[in-house]
Amino acid sequence: SKRMSEVPIKPPVEVKYTQLLIDGKFVDAASGKTFKTLDPRTGDVIANVAEGDAEDINRAVAAARKAFDEGPWPRMTAYERQKVLLRFANLLEQHNDEIAALEAWDSGKPYQNALIEVSMVTRLMRYNAGWADKIHGLTVPAHGPFHMQTLYEPIGVAAGIIPWNFPLPMYAWKVAPALACGCTVVLKPAEQTPLTALLVSQLLYEAGLPPGVLNVIPGFGPTAGAALASHMDVDKIAFTGSTETGRIISDLAIKSNMKSVTLELGGKSPFIVCEDADVDKAVELAHQALFFNQGECCAAGSRTFVHERIYDEFVEKSKQRALKRSVGDPFKEGTEQGPQIDEEQFNKILRYIKSGVESGATLESGGERLGDKGYYIKPTVFSNVKDDMLIAKDEIFGPVQTILKFKDLNEVIRRANATHYGLAAGIFSQNVDTINTLTRALKAGTIWVNCYDVFDAALPFGGYKMSGHGRENGFNGLLNYLQVKSVCTTL
Numbered sequence: 001s002k003r004m005s006e007v008p009i010k011p012p013v014e015v016k017y018t019q020l021l022i023d024g025k026f027v028d029a030a031s032g033k034t035f036k037t038l039d040p041r042t043g044d045v046i047a048n049v050a051e052g053d054a055e056d057i058n059r060a061v062a063a064a065r066k067a068f069d070e071g072p073w074p075r076m077t078a079y080e081r082q083k084v085l086l087r088f089a090n091l092l093e094q095h096n097d098e099i100a101a102l103e104a105w106d107s108g109k110p111y112q113n114a115l116i117e118v119s120m121v122t123r124l125m126r127y128n129a130g131w132a133d134k135i136h137g138l139t140v141p142a143h144g145p146f147h148m149q150t151l152y153e154p155i156g157v158a159a160g161i162i163p164w165n166f167p168l169p170m171y172a173w174k175v176a177p178a179l180a181c182g183c184t185v186v187l188k189p190a191e192q193t194p195l196t197a198l199l200v201s202q203l204l205y206e207a208g209l210p211p212g213v214l215n216v217i218p219g220f221g222p223t224a225g226a227a228l229a230s231h232m233d234v235d236k237i238a239f240t241g242s243t244e245t246g247r248i249i250s251d252l253a254i255k256s257n258m259k260s261v262t263l264e265l266g267g268k269s270p271f272i273v274c275e276d277a278d279v280d281k282a283v284e285l286a287h288q289a290l291f292f293n294q295g296e297c298c299a300a301g302s303r304t305f306v307h308e309r310i311y312d313e314f315v316e317k318s319k320q321r322a323l324k325r326s327v328g329d330p331f332k333e334g335t336e337q338g339p340q341i342d343e344e345q346f347n348k349i350l351r352y353i354k355s356g357v358e359s360g361a362t363l364e365s366g367g368e369r370l371g372d373k374g375y376y377i378k379p380t381v382f383s384n385v386k387d388d389m390l391i392a393k394d395e396i397f398g399p400v401q402t403i404l405k406f407k408d409l410n411e412v413i414r415r416a417n418a419t420h421y422g423l424a425a426g427i428f429s430q431n432v433d434t435i436n437t438l439t440r441a442l443k444a445g446t447i448w449v450n451c452y453d454v455f456d457a458a459l460p461f462g463g464y465k466m467s468g469h470g471r472e473n474g475f476n477g478l479l480n481y482l483q484v485k486s487v488c489t490t491l
């Protein structure tokens with residue numbers, strides 16, 4: 001494996017693959033259409049990418065179906081499948097610089113963070129590969145003269161629709177468990193970030209994946225995405241993105257063949273700083289919990305609740321920290337925050353900032369764009385935020401921290417849970433009683449205590465309420481891609 005690069009490969013990185021990947025080959029869209037993927041630093045075109053639509057989805061699903069029904073992938077030993085996935089993990093390591101550079105270029109995230117994400121994805125592939133030959137059913141104690149057992153079978157053709165904020169990790173969360181279980185896959189990357197999915201999928205074929213087992217169709221949501229969600233020959237769909245789109249995808253799945261659906265949707269996660277907190281440490285963690293990845297995180301700690309006793313000090317220090325945050329070119333050493341993904345998200349965030357000011361919150365820092373090209377936004381902190389303000393209710397998905405004040409635990413529990421979302425929550429305290437009370441009372445799929453954004457291939461992740469259903473990662477993640485067959489035998 002290679003050293004972690006200190007001097008990143010810089011754009012223009014060679015863009016090797018821009019076509020659809022169907023049945024193991026790169027091909028043009030049936031319509032011949034392409035779309036532009038842009039550099040968030042400038043808005044300039046990085047590449048023209050084949051634009052898949054319903055006809056291409058049909059071709060991809062047919063290839064995945066054939067590979068599932070007739071091909072070697074579900075039939076080979078789990079050990080053979082495992083070896084392909086492990087070879088792929090090695091290739092990810094060997095090409096980590098190139099992959100991370102392409103990811104940073106297409107998404108605007110700091111190169112160093114992209115490099116860490118490649119290593120997390122490598123670990124995730126190995127984790128799921130490890131499960132491939134350990135998935136098995138049970139012998140069930142029978143009541144009567146029967147032999148009862150369960151068999152775990154791959155669910156079939158699995159579809160994935162993924163967002164632009166973590167293109168590679170989201171790719172891996174869908175593809176790794178599906179392949180480990182013996183499924184075949186059709187994946188639609190986000191239209192803003194189609195490039196790394198194509199690059200790493202080629203590596204997966206180099207690692208020995210049989211044709212048709214993974215198909216990648218760049219394209220738009222209402223065309224390619226909707227065709228995938230409503231396809232009669234897709235057995236399962238896993239989606240990560242907005243709650244709105246999750247509802248559409250769920251609806252299409254139900255109205256077509258009732259395919260199984262996993263949804264990982266939006267959030268408005270509370271980060272609760274308790275009375276006993278070390279303020280400096282809490283400020284830093286709350287800052288990271290919100291501003292990490294340009295604030296473009298489904299799990300962002302986007303409602304910072306702070307106990308009234310330390311509120312003023314916390315606000316002042318959060319403002320100072322935000323003013324010090326280094327925003328700039330993702331390829332410059334030390335950059336903490338790059339540009340937002342695109343003009344639409346950039347404008348949406350600026351509209352939320354305006355609404356925060358108009359609704360009477362105090363703007364402590366930022367509040368405007370940085371520079372005059374690309375989609376950079378200054379780290380923005382609001383204090384005196386009230387629960388009913390739009391900035392405290394909606395998922396902003398940008399570098400905008402909202403700091404709210406609370407008096408006691410019962411109050412903060414009620415307010416933290418007063419949202420349709422339930423993806424994650426953060427607790428900052430050294431008091432065991434407080435930690436236990438909050439951990440049990442908060443309605444969220446992940447609770448981070450004195451840490452934040454810690455993800456692990458082995459730890460399930462997913463939402464309560466309208467943040468989705470189902471869990472990804474860990475053994476729970478594999479269950480999404482398995483059918484349980486019960487067999488009852490007597491002679």
Ligand code: NAD
Nearest residue numbers: 162163190220221222225226241242245265266298395397
């Ligand atoms: P989105 O949910 O619309 O897009 C995510 C994916 O869904 C993309 O691949 C897109 O092409 C696809 N899609 C869109 N419409 C579709 C449809 N009708 N049928 C099938 N697939 C469809 O997200 P967005 O528009 O890029 O961003 C809007 C907001 O979503 C953001 O501001 C943020 O609040 C939220 N978001 C959340 C996450 C997350 O990780 N939970 C990720 C990205 C965006």
